[in-house]
Amino acid sequence: MDQQDYAVGATRVAVGRPDGRAGGAGRGAAHPFLAVREAVGAAAADDPQAAAPGGVPGAAAALSPDPGLLRLAQWFAAATPGTAHDLCAASFGLYPARHFGAPAVPADPDVSWWHGPTAHAAASPRSLAARTEGGLRRARRDAAALPVVRSGAKPGRPGRHRKPEINGVLPETMGGPEAPETPAAPRVASPSAAPVAQDRSGEELPAAERRIAARLLLAHPLVTASGPHADGFPLIRRHRDWLAERFDTLLGYRLDVGPWHARLCKAGLGPGAARRLEHPATGAPFTPGGYARLALALAFLVDAPEQLGYRQLLDAMRAAAPEPAASVDPADSADSADLDMALAALAGWQVLGDLPSDADDDTFVLTVDRELARAVPVGPPALAADAADLIRLAAEAEPATAVRRLLAETPAVLAADLPEERRAWLYEHRLSGPAALAEFLGLEAELRAEGVALLDPAAELTDLALPGVGTLAQAGLLLVERLVEEVRPLPGESSEGDVPIPDALIDGVLGDIADEYGLPARYLSDRTALRRDALDFLLRLGLITPTPQPKRPPTWHLRPHAARFAPTPDLQPVPGTGRHSRREPLLPPPPSPRTELRA
Template identity: 75%
Template sequence: MEQQEYAVGATRVAAGRTDGRTGGAGRGTAAAVLAVRGSGSGSGSDSDSGSAAEAAVDGVAEGSADGPQGAAEGLSPDPGLLRLAHWFAAATPGTADDLCTASFGLYSARHLGAAAEPADPAVSWWHGPTAHAAVPRAREARTEGGLRRARRDAAALPVVRSGAKPGRPGRHRRQELGRELPDPLRELQDRSAEELPEAERRIAARLLLAHPLVTASGPHADGFPLIRRHRDWLTERFDTLLGYRLTVGPWHARLCKAGLGPGAVRRLEHPATGAPFTPAGYAQLALALALLVDAPEQLRYGRLLEAMRAAAPDLAPDPPALGMALAALAEWQVLGELSADPADPAGPVDPAFVLTVDRELARAVPVGPPGLADSAADLIRRAAEAEPATAVRRLLAETPAVLAADLPEDRRAWLAEHRLSGPAALAEFLGLETELRAEGVALLDPAAELTDLALPGTGTLAQAALLLVEQLVEEVRPLPGEPGEGDVPIPDALIDGLLGDIADDHGLPTRYLADRTALRRDALDLLHGLGLITPTPRTTWLLRPPAARYAPAPDLHPTPSTGRHSRPTPPPATREGLRA
């Protein structure tokens, strides 16, 4: 009965918690997803909870006399996570992103939008039908506050806003958009009794693939009962299809995703500002986790800082980097609410500020012990290892498109042999559509929910990026009859010229009008994240075949453009050939 009440999101008050939990690891807690330490250090038992409570009384009582040396006592770092922190600090930005993906696996699936268009699977994306969605040609009104990010708000993903935590969102929670968002749970109201379990399972699976850590009182708590109700089926399907381990307890569900290998173009961002994590931010995140996995439930901020300095003197806390780390931990509910001062973007600065720590969630964040790897590169490689069938299915489930040319020989052979059955099983499991082309396969999400980046999407940047990619396709894609199953180089001058035309012909925020370099950087970053372009070692770009699905539809009444920044308009015959 108790589990049933919690599963439907009932709110209780016990020992100061609004979700009914009583200690650092919680009452009735299932085994942690990953015991970072050995069996002798913090298993979430009753004695462990008792010692945590005693430590809380000793460590954060008003007027405690512990000095700098005593502040670090009782907080010993996990050696594997401490090692990971040093790897982050020494990594380049791209490697640090890949290392985060491999060690935490808290990334969302990413899929292209727009419905699949019927076509012969042997046809190239370059010459196949377009899934073009027209971009408004009128100037867009500029809004105060600058750019509306193309990155989707968390509430727009395949989940619903939670009713388990009434009141305003947390300080580090991105504000809800002022528009009605799709609510996938509404479709359950229209299902028959026979269809209901299948619909619930699909919603739960999509939720976990978008948010691998779901809590009973977090922003996606409304979907948590579905995960608990179908946990046995979901556990079996995720294991069979993707080799992912799913652990569901009374308070949280954790889908342990694998890494995506080097160059995965996934990164953590500040939950409120969207600023990308730096290697220093990742290092502070891993270092804080190394201490929080065995921390008391109530911990003074000053004590945590002293423990971090004692554990890694060479990783001195940098306020902005530490602020990003604490914001991410609060977003994952490892930490409770941070400083209430909105003018303090770096998090709590008063050493007496008391942090609320959830050890169970802290232990659920890492998905693999770094101690098994010899280096950061070795950990990234190990996390992405899998037999061919599982490896290809993971790419299909997590990435916008899988091109055969990008795969090793064994995985390419599996994809060729299971070109129909492999993607179809995942499409059925996740409610996606399959698009087969000569170069590879894409699983599409026309609802644009199961993705952290959207194209087509709302906002100035998304529309500018869509305009850019459609014009790049029109300019450089191979003509019909020409070989066209590979990437095509993009002249730098063409990118700059097209972006200049877009800036002239469409309303852009003041930031982009004043800084064309920022427009170029952000638009190319979005297209790169969606796998539509890829960089070369010489810092130029290649247009990838899936970009051609956004080719412009024929326009019988084109709107004149200034063309000040573009190369001369091609002859009519050539232009018509490109549009064919």
Template identity: 65%
Template structure:
């Protein structure tokens, strides 16, 4: 919360929290501390006191519905139409930094200042028999990703139903070990990621203490939900898991703080995990919740500008009044009517605020509604105040904010990478973090794997925490869609082409020429495009297919771009077929012959005499 105060120049006060549905500043008092603007900053305003209310019903698990909503005043005297909205100076400064940033810096700045990015992990694990020393295989930590076991599954022509939404799906339980999980989730298939509840190899052992097993599963479900969705409300799309967060908030607060250094604030209406910034070049961007279109620096600037006004706005706010206040407070106001790109940026910003439940009652057709500027929005000020986590008041500029937000002691910094990113390569770490990972090669990943229900994959180049259920990730390489299928096929063939031979000193990266990428992608599109039902727009526009496929591989950490060109990273080899390290059999007289190949007898008489 100290960072939140720095962001808004706020005073620490006990405040009401929201239900994420109809606003609700001051609805009930909790032990959570929220950051609000210092009273001296705002113009003098009349005050409306709500009647005193008792403690929030429902107890630790929040099972009962909140009461007292009918006592909420119909209007907020602090938001009379004659009074201008007062923007928060810290968020206004952040909006200016967004407007001046390039796209990559703007993405990093968003992750550092809001911390609402989800975790990202690989899915299917490698073949266990090849890495288990007990099964005769080599120790995993001594094997390179380039030549180790793979998680390869044939990609061509397979079909897969698209997921309805990225991130954590509804909680699934192991029916044998956990017959009941009081999370409100619907019954489902047994979850593959419930590691402590299911034994490996031999028959599963049903815990004798079923209550302890249920508690462990509930805590893991809640932790995974928060890591996938750092802002969870009691009435939002992940409301099924909110009672679990409330019930285990003390344990979750302690574990997140100890392992990752993330503060967790849980009130009666929402839970907020304050993630730290992942640092520069983390490839985390904000996208439109419906279309998936990436934010531009202008869109980020509009988002920060709207938040600067909403943290102290009235609960009922006319849309036209908000738009006028944003134009007046814009650090770089337009000289004439807004361009179409600016209108699209504004529509994206408001759509994300509605997705976060900061705003409600937006026009159904947002672009047309913005042009009309009619209607009244419902503002949840407490959720608006919960969004910023970065310290813009302490930073000199955008780059300094990104750096400050990622600062942590070596162990915490490495654990954050393990929990948030697909793979942690030692070559990418500073020396102090590399030394910590070397000294805690097994214990560090194991603690997080147990906390989040993941599986550790140790390799010579680094460590990856895997989620076989593909729930704790916002991206899945083996996902649906033309770009995802093309990306998987592309990385498979690139690895086969440039994979280093055993004994070659190449490190974690291997150069991959652009010409090879173009040639391989062209072959893939010709071979699999129409039979696999790929989108015709991609087949007609190979440049767009190349761009989106490489973008997915880049965001998954399998390809990186350096000044010298593109590099294929070692974890990419886990998606390619296992390497054949033996020489290929030939058919000549001096070649090593494959015993399964039968060479026909010569038919020429002269050839027979030579034989």
């Protein structure tokens, strides 16, 4: 068998599941999935006492690593952070779906997001005061103080954080004071539980259960009978045949349902998908080293005994590390952090039981669930030449399947981002395609000239809520609202593409937000961190996109669907009063008497 195969003795599964039960392998898959190999000594592994001399759990002979996962660990160790995130999505497929929470706004499908109706709603004083603790709070303001304008400054002058554009116009000719305006506050999505169906006709209850189960799997591709989403596991088992058929037909995903877990095997989303793993406790994003240690640990856990010594696992990982960059040294602080996030993720997926409180505890014994360990990898590097090739292969599919995957997994799909074949399918099925997914997942379709967005008014089918609670969610919403108001194309201008954002405008708007709202101390003292985190939040939601520049920070562009969160534009303002209107040029001053005498 080819050395690039995922594991020695792997069986190719073109149709059906690795255990032989019926089920689609995934329509439009680039290549068949490979099942993780079964250990030759599986019976001995099930009995750690028999495999361990002297009856000491975890004291067995050297662990046997999986060659495919070792190769994957090497790719992670050599990857950049962005490539490592994309490689994780392609090889593990454990990312959740991501959708906006505001309801869809009906409009003509040929209307642009820039100029069409929006989901923006002006915040009332009550909603500002009712924010949850930890989110943005309105700064106290004296009732006798001057009203607030958009820039956050007093009427009669621009915001102190705004830098005037260098266009040869003197400050005296840039116009008078703006009309007082209260800045719009971010909308907070009200919490909503999963829809509860009433059994009226005998058919509504099964339909509601199927939808709840489908949404749960799309948000959490690995569900266990004893995990945090155990309440939904009986629904998945009850409707597993129907769910497997629908996921295979619509998205080309394979659904494996066992006695104790359900696994939706998602495909990759291609390069630049902005999906990443995070530490379950701290929320810190995984580094390439963290991904490498995750793959390295899985290489041993897929065939490890149920009781495994913690020190034995670390020693095996250290011996099998493909490169110095992927070495395992708990004494190194950076390496210790990477190892901690990898083991924390495995414990969160219940591959591992409790973790030692002391990293130097040589006597601690880990509890390993091999079945869950084998369920984690779904995109093995069997036929890929390198990491980039695996990312490409995992995202390959026929046009219909590829577009439906993007609709189900991402906040919005823009036609300009799609290859020609996929763009043609989207235009041809712009009504029926999104409607089928919306019915399947309980979403609402919003069609515009630039593309389609599937929205979740319940704000449940997402890992990043917008609108949402919390500092970043509300600061990001304020930022995107004001950026749209500043750079929105005028009617008649080209409005189908992205719009560049002046770098000074980003700093100015964030400075105004920091002045107007009570931000956490870490952001008030470090505006660079506020800019970094706010832009990262909007980037992961696909509302902005970077343009790399050699030896310089990237420039940013605003995407069309960002306009749905801004106030509805006034396309026919009173002449001379619009924000984009140009004032009449000032008349030249009359000549002074001295000038007349000289003449």
